[in-house]
Amino acid sequence: MENGREFTPEEAERYFKLEIDRLSPDISQKYSRLLLDEQLRAAKNAQGKPQHVPLETREELLELAKSGRSIEDDRLLISMEHDYKTATSKDGRPPIGGAQDD
Numbered sequence: 580m581e582n583g584r585e586f587t588p589e590e591a592e593r594y595f596k597l598e599i600d601r602l603s604p605d606i607s608q609k610y611s612r613l614l615l616d617e618q619l620r621a622a623k624n625a626q627g628k629p630q631h632v633p634l635e636t637r638e639e640l641l642e643l644a645k646s647g648r649s650i651e652d653d654r655l656l657i658s659m660e661h662d663y664k665t666a667t668s669k670d671g672r673p674p675i676g677g678a679q680d681d
């Protein structure tokens with residue numbers, strides 16, 4: 580939000596690209612690798628057709644790249660989150676044996 584107004588999708592994309600351009604080379608490279616992993620996963624799920632990665636997902640990948648963890652740790656986190664989402668039933672119940680707050 581800028582000056583009390585919402586960004587349009589185009590403005591949000593432009594702002595995100597500016598943020599990417601300002602990254603250090605190490606973080607930029609790590610972000611690019613995580614983004615490529617996500618693009619490959621999406622294409623695989625779409626029978627090989629290229630898919631657009633939503634801005635929200637790219638922002639999450641950027642935060643992971645900035646985290647200071649190794650690329651392998653970030654990939655493990657992404658994999659665990661993906662596995663959890665696919666294991667959750669349609670009615671929102673977590674997977675059997677999953678941690679729950681009582």
